[in-house]
Amino acid sequence: MYRYDAFDAAFVAERNRQFRAQVERRIDGALTEDEFKPLRLMNGLYLQLHAYMLRVAIPYGTLRGNQMDKLAEIAERWDKGYGHFTTRQNIQFNWPRLRDVPDILDALAEVEMHALQTSGNTIRNVTADHFAGAAADEVADPRPVAELIRQWSTDHPEFQFLPRKFKIAVTGSPNDRAVTAAHDIGLRIVANEAGEIGYRVLVGGGLGRTPMIGKVIADFVSGDDLLPYLEAIVSVWNLLGRRDNKYKSRIKITVHEHGIDAIRDLVEARFAEVKPEFSGVDQEMLAAITAQFAPPAFAERSTELFDAAYETDPGFRAWADTNLTAHRAPGYAIAQISLKAHGATPGDATADQMRAMADIARRFGHDELRISHEQNVVLPHVHKADLPEIHKILKAQGLATANIGLVSDIIACPGMDYCALATARSIPIAQSIATRFDELKIEHEIGDLKIKISGCINACGHHHVGHIGILGLDRAGVENYQITLGGDHTEDASLGERTGPGFSADEVVPAIETVVQTYLETRRDAEETFLETYRRVGMAPFKAALYPSKDKDTSRNEARANAA
Incomplete structure (x- = not known):
């Protein structure tokens, strides 16, 4: 796991010293809120509905035990006893x-x-596969290159005042758990035909009000070329990207x-x-980081x-299976630790829970934890x-919910x-x-089903790439x-299709229940997942179940038209 060197420590200390002075100037009135805003955003501080919100970077989702302890201390000493883990890890x-x-x-x-750089129009926290360095399906650990990109x-x-925020994700597995698209x-x-390790590069993905799946700009970029290739992409966009309209400013x-x-032509030239x-300086840095x-x-x-507990303890067996x-x-x-106990706030963890993890x-876990983009915590190496x-x-901490990948996750x-x-x-x-x-009591019968919810069109809840997505609007x-x-959200990434008119807050839970029940009645067998069923049968049966009166009106109008 990466440890700061002398430069890192001095750099962060100096930035903190500068921000302390800026905060003092804001408090004593020397800075207005408008003047203070760009300064606080450079340091991860937002002004939300009720209070300031501080977003702390967890690069590529990796934490040591003492870092999680410190987050618990901050939650107790300066907040309300809990923290919220996000889809950006x-x-x-x-x-x-x-x-x-x-x-x-x-x-x-x-x-x-x-x-740093958890907000503002700059390159944000680099994210990665939360199973990095542990997964059986991995080609190579993506965290060293993610750390290189962070540095x-x-x-x-050149990239502190981009047209808009910019996000990079890395996966080392053919099974994409980092939502790279x-x-x-x-x-x-990826590995090329000669067995050399390199990178397939996608560009222009993003969700929000104009969701798009990223396009392949390069099928294979060697490790030696990766960082200058990334610099070329960002610098081309920095010149071309629109600054006249923030809704059209993203690279997508x-x-x-x-x-x-x-x-692609512009990037290759740059x-x-x-x-x-x-x-070659980047490769020297990468070698030191990789070590x-x-x-x-x-x-x-x-x-x-393990075998004995699996055979004799149904609760442990259910947890192990999911x-x-x-x-x-x-x-x-x-081992994935669910932060989604039934009825709890997704992604929240109390200080006591953080200390327990x-x-x-x-x-038991080689002093390593991961935060997943799905707002759960991972123990990557446990015997x-x-x-x-x-x-x-x-279980004693309320963290043993056996629901990873199920409808309540x-x-x-x-x-x-x-x-x-x-x-x-x-x-x-x-x-x-x-x-x-x-x-x-049908979660396990339903099986793999990912629900994602956003409270506005900015799509921080990734609803566009949920098997079932929910978007709240006014x-x-x-x-x-x-x-x-x-x-x-995987390597076969696709955007969800809207079912039709929206539902009130009182109607949305019954509507989701209707969708799930339609799936259970429509699937071929218990092995066919929700997504597989949807891709086989399409929207029609779900729409008919969700809007039965409209379906009847449509059928009646079609019958009248045919009779005429």
Whole structure:
């Protein structure tokens, strides 16, 4: 795992010192809020509905136990005792007082953390596959190159005032768990015919009010060329990107307006210019970084304790079946900790829960934790022999919900409970759906089903790529929820299709229940997932079930037309 060097520590300390002075000037009135805004955004501080919100970077979702402990301390000392993990693998504190933020930043620096570039029109926190370095299907660990990109992009003099925010994701697996197709740049580690490791580069993905799937700009970029190629992409967009309209300023719009072929030509020309400037320095940095991501020493131990618990404890067996994933090392597993207990706020963790997860990581998980884009926490390296004890500890903390990938494992943005941009609530809808399906006791019968909820068109809840997506909007002062079906965030990425008119807050949970029941009645067998069924039968049966009266009116009108 990456550790700060002297430069990192000094850089963060100096930025914190500067921001402390800026906060003091805001408090004493020397700076207006408008003057203060660009300064606070450079340090991850937002002004939300009720209070300031601090977004802390968790680069590529990787944490040590002492870092999670520090987040717990911040939650208790300066917030309301909890934090909210996000789809960008970050954590947000929703209630800090402005005068306390410099102290929070200094506390973060003590454990090599910061809030730089978690907001503003710059390159944001680089995200990665939350199973990186552990997954059995992995081509190569994406975290070293994600760290290289973080260092290259932090305070990059050309890229601090881009046309709009810019997001990069990296995956090292053919099974894309990093949502690369929905990013401004998506990187997929691949091997060419000669067995050389390189990168397939996607550009122009994004969600929001104009959702688009990223397009392949290069099928294979070698490791030596990657950083200058990224520099070429961002610098081309920095010149072409629109600054006259923030709704058309993202690179996806630039790619759409100019065409991927024209963008590729411009990037290739710019790449030829910038490549000599790197002179191999990036590769020297990458070699040093990679050495810090050496895999832990995996032990050879019996799995008898796991096997016995699996056979005799139904609760443990249910948790193991849903929350464990295959590990590359024999005898090990990847364990996902659900932050989606039925009726809870998706992504929230209390200080006590954070400390419990940190302690588990130190005792059983090689002192490593991951935050997933699905707002859960991952123990990437745990021996199966330790899993019964881990499950026992998690259960005592309310963290043993066996629902990873099921209907109640819902992604939800903070919505109108916190966000100044939101037009509808997300959290209560997620809570109601999870509670309803827990009452029905059919989650495991339903199987793999990803529901994603956004409280406005900015799509922080990734609703466009949910198997079932829910978008909350304001309709003449009333919350209205549109439903989309068939989205997919994986390597086969697709955008969901809108079912039709939206539903009121009281109607949306019954509507989701109708969609799920239609799936259960329509699927070929218990092995066919919701997404597979939708792709086979299309929208028609779901639409007919959701809008029966409209369907009857349509049929009646068609019959009259045919008779005429």
